[in-house]
Amino acid sequence: MAKQNRYFLALELPLVVQHQLSQRPACFPASAGTLIKAVKPELLHLTLHFLGDQDVQRVIQACQKTEQAEFSLQLGRPGIFISGQIASVIWVALESGDQREVVQLHRALAGRLAEENIFVEKRRFVPHITIARSKLWPAKEAKRCLESWQMAPTPWKSREFVLLASTLLPDGSVYQVVERFALGRGLTE
Numbered sequence: 001m002a003k004q005n006r007y008f009l010a011l012e013l014p015l016v017v018q019h020q021l022s023q024r025p026a027c028f029p030a031s032a033g034t035l036i037k038a039v040k041p042e043l044l045h046l047t048l049h050f051l052g053d054q055d056v057q058r059v060i061q062a063c064q065k066t067e068q069a070e071f072s073l074q075l076g077r078p079g080i081f082i083s084g085q086i087a088s089v090i091w092v093a094l095e096s097g098d099q100r101e102v103v104q105l106h107r108a109l110a111g112r113l114a115e116e117n118i119f120v121e122k123r124r125f126v127p128h129i130t131i132a133r134s135k136l137w138p139a140k141e142a143k144r145c146l147e148s149w150q151m152a153p154t155p156w157k158s159r160e161f162v163l164l165a166s167t168l169l170p171d172g173s174v175y176q177v178v179e180r181f182a183l184g185r186g187l188t189e
Helices: 015-022 056-064 098-116 139-146
Strands: 003-010 036-038 045-051 071-073 075-083 086-094 128-136 156-158 161-167 170-183
Touching: 003 056, 015 075, 045 098, 045 128, 056 098, 056 161, 056 170, 071 098, 075 139, 086 098, 086 139, 098 156
Parallel strands: none
Antiparallel strands: 003 045, 003 161, 036 128, 071 156, 075 086, 086 128, 161 170
Protein backbone atom coordinates (compact mmCIF):
# COMPACT_ATOMS: atom_id res chain seq x y z
CA MET A 1 0.00 0.00 0.00
CA ALA A 2 1.37 3.44 -0.95
CA LYS A 3 2.21 5.85 1.83
CA GLN A 4 -0.06 8.89 1.79
CA ASN A 5 1.28 12.29 2.71
CA ARG A 6 -0.71 14.65 4.87
CA TYR A 7 0.27 18.29 4.52
CA PHE A 8 0.38 21.15 6.97
CA LEU A 9 1.77 24.66 7.29
CA ALA A 10 3.96 25.37 10.28
CA LEU A 11 6.54 27.52 11.98
CA GLU A 12 9.73 25.58 12.64
CA LEU A 13 11.53 25.99 15.95
CA PRO A 14 15.22 26.77 16.40
CA LEU A 15 17.36 23.99 17.92
CA VAL A 16 17.73 25.84 21.22
CA VAL A 17 13.92 25.94 21.61
CA GLN A 18 13.57 22.28 20.60
CA HIS A 19 16.16 21.41 23.26
CA GLN A 20 14.43 23.54 25.90
CA LEU A 21 11.08 21.87 25.22
CA SER A 22 12.63 18.42 25.51
CA GLN A 23 13.82 19.23 29.07
CA ARG A 24 10.65 18.21 30.90
CA PRO A 25 10.05 18.83 34.63
CA ALA A 26 10.83 15.98 37.05
CA CYS A 27 7.11 15.33 37.62
CA PHE A 28 6.60 14.57 33.90
CA PRO A 29 5.86 10.84 33.51
CA ALA A 30 9.06 8.91 32.88
CA SER A 31 7.26 5.89 31.45
CA ALA A 32 7.25 7.27 27.92
CA GLY A 33 5.13 5.25 25.56
CA THR A 34 2.75 3.94 28.21
CA LEU A 35 1.36 6.98 30.00
CA ILE A 36 2.42 9.60 27.47
CA LYS A 37 4.14 9.79 24.12
CA ALA A 38 6.53 12.73 23.87
CA VAL A 39 7.08 14.43 20.52
CA LYS A 40 10.66 13.97 19.33
CA PRO A 41 12.54 17.30 19.60
CA GLU A 42 13.28 17.43 15.87
CA LEU A 43 9.55 17.15 15.11
CA LEU A 44 8.45 20.01 17.38
CA HIS A 45 6.75 22.85 15.49
CA LEU A 46 3.82 25.25 15.67
CA THR A 47 1.06 24.22 13.25
CA LEU A 48 -0.56 27.10 11.36
CA HIS A 49 -2.96 24.99 9.26
CA PHE A 50 -3.52 21.26 8.92
CA LEU A 51 -4.37 20.63 5.28
CA GLY A 52 -4.60 16.85 4.93
CA ASP A 53 -4.28 15.50 1.40
CA GLN A 54 -4.25 18.51 -0.94
CA ASP A 55 -3.03 19.64 -4.35
CA VAL A 56 0.43 20.81 -3.31
CA GLN A 57 0.83 23.25 -6.21
CA ARG A 58 -2.33 25.14 -5.22
CA VAL A 59 -1.12 25.27 -1.61
CA ILE A 60 2.23 26.64 -2.76
CA GLN A 61 0.50 29.29 -4.89
CA ALA A 62 -1.61 30.40 -1.94
CA CYS A 63 1.42 30.60 0.34
CA GLN A 64 3.45 32.58 -2.18
CA LYS A 65 0.71 35.26 -2.19
CA THR A 66 0.72 35.59 1.61
CA GLU A 67 2.52 38.64 2.94
CA GLN A 68 3.51 39.22 6.54
CA ALA A 69 6.49 40.78 8.25
CA GLU A 70 8.96 38.72 10.27
CA PHE A 71 8.15 38.55 13.98
CA SER A 72 9.71 37.58 17.30
CA LEU A 73 8.38 34.77 19.47
CA GLN A 74 8.98 33.48 22.98
CA LEU A 75 7.70 30.43 24.81
CA GLY A 76 4.93 30.99 27.33
CA ARG A 77 3.20 28.72 29.83
CA PRO A 78 2.54 25.00 29.36
CA GLY A 79 -1.02 23.71 29.22
CA ILE A 80 -3.22 20.77 28.28
CA PHE A 81 -6.20 19.91 26.16
CA ILE A 82 -8.52 17.63 28.10
CA SER A 83 -10.51 14.66 26.83
CA GLY A 84 -12.77 13.37 29.61
CA GLN A 85 -10.52 13.37 32.68
CA ILE A 86 -7.34 12.80 30.67
CA ALA A 87 -4.69 15.30 29.53
CA SER A 88 -4.84 14.23 25.87
CA VAL A 89 -2.46 16.88 24.51
CA ILE A 90 0.34 18.53 26.48
CA TRP A 91 1.48 21.80 24.91
CA VAL A 92 3.38 25.03 25.41
CA ALA A 93 1.88 28.37 24.42
CA LEU A 94 3.62 31.50 23.23
CA GLU A 95 3.87 34.66 25.29
CA SER A 96 0.50 36.38 24.94
CA GLY A 97 1.81 39.37 22.97
CA ASP A 98 3.50 37.07 20.45
CA GLN A 99 0.29 35.18 19.71
CA ARG A 100 -1.14 38.16 17.82
CA GLU A 101 1.46 37.88 15.04
CA VAL A 102 0.93 34.13 14.67
CA VAL A 103 -2.86 34.54 14.57
CA GLN A 104 -2.45 37.26 11.93
CA LEU A 105 -0.34 34.88 9.78
CA HIS A 106 -2.88 32.08 10.34
CA ARG A 107 -5.71 34.33 9.13
CA ALA A 108 -3.77 35.63 6.12
CA LEU A 109 -3.00 32.06 5.08
CA ALA A 110 -6.63 31.02 5.58
CA GLY A 111 -7.74 33.76 3.21
CA ARG A 112 -5.22 32.82 0.53
CA LEU A 113 -5.99 29.09 0.88
CA ALA A 114 -9.73 29.80 0.55
CA GLU A 115 -9.03 31.74 -2.67
CA GLU A 116 -7.49 28.53 -4.04
CA ASN A 117 -10.55 26.50 -2.85
CA ILE A 118 -8.48 24.68 -0.24
CA PHE A 119 -10.46 23.68 2.84
CA VAL A 120 -9.29 25.15 6.14
CA GLU A 121 -10.64 24.30 9.57
CA LYS A 122 -13.05 26.87 11.00
CA ARG A 123 -12.43 26.14 14.66
CA ARG A 124 -10.75 28.75 16.84
CA PHE A 125 -7.00 28.81 16.34
CA VAL A 126 -4.96 28.47 19.55
CA PRO A 127 -1.25 28.89 18.80
CA HIS A 128 0.67 26.19 20.67
CA ILE A 129 3.47 23.65 20.36
CA THR A 130 2.41 20.09 21.12
CA ILE A 131 5.12 18.41 23.20
CA ALA A 132 3.32 15.15 24.10
CA ARG A 133 0.10 13.18 23.74
CA SER A 134 -1.53 10.98 26.34
CA LYS A 135 -4.33 8.46 26.66
CA LEU A 136 -3.85 7.84 30.38
CA TRP A 137 -2.33 10.84 32.23
CA PRO A 138 -5.01 12.22 34.57
CA ALA A 139 -5.69 15.90 33.82
CA LYS A 140 -5.48 16.96 37.49
CA GLU A 141 -2.05 15.36 37.84
CA ALA A 142 -0.86 16.92 34.56
CA LYS A 143 -2.03 20.40 35.65
CA ARG A 144 -0.21 20.13 38.99
CA CYS A 145 2.96 19.00 37.25
CA LEU A 146 2.91 21.70 34.57
CA GLU A 147 2.24 24.52 37.07
CA SER A 148 5.77 24.01 38.40
CA TRP A 149 7.47 24.07 34.98
CA GLN A 150 9.41 27.31 34.65
CA MET A 151 11.12 27.88 31.31
CA ALA A 152 13.89 30.37 30.74
CA PRO A 153 12.98 33.15 28.29
CA THR A 154 14.31 32.13 24.87
CA PRO A 155 13.19 34.64 22.23
CA TRP A 156 13.63 33.85 18.55
CA LYS A 157 12.79 35.43 15.22
CA SER A 158 10.38 33.74 12.80
CA ARG A 159 11.62 34.53 9.32
CA GLU A 160 9.70 31.88 7.39
CA PHE A 161 6.95 29.31 7.49
CA VAL A 162 7.03 25.91 5.84
CA LEU A 163 4.81 23.46 4.00
CA LEU A 164 5.47 20.06 5.53
CA ALA A 165 4.53 16.59 4.32
CA SER A 166 3.83 14.13 7.11
CA THR A 167 4.15 10.42 6.36
CA LEU A 168 2.91 8.01 9.02
CA LEU A 169 5.23 5.04 9.45
CA PRO A 170 4.92 2.12 11.91
CA ASP A 171 7.31 3.79 14.38
CA GLY A 172 5.87 7.30 14.05
CA SER A 173 5.54 10.23 11.69
CA VAL A 174 8.28 11.58 9.47
CA TYR A 175 8.14 15.20 8.29
CA GLN A 176 9.67 16.51 5.10
CA VAL A 177 9.88 20.16 4.10
CA VAL A 178 8.14 20.59 0.74
CA GLU A 179 8.62 24.35 0.45
CA ARG A 180 9.83 27.29 2.54
CA PHE A 181 8.16 30.72 2.40
CA ALA A 182 10.00 33.82 3.61
CA LEU A 183 8.22 36.30 5.82
CA GLY A 184 8.73 39.98 5.14
CA ARG A 185 8.96 39.79 1.35
CA GLY A 186 8.60 43.38 0.24
CA LEU A 187 7.34 44.51 3.64
CA THR A 188 8.82 46.85 6.20
CA GLU A 189 8.29 46.35 9.89
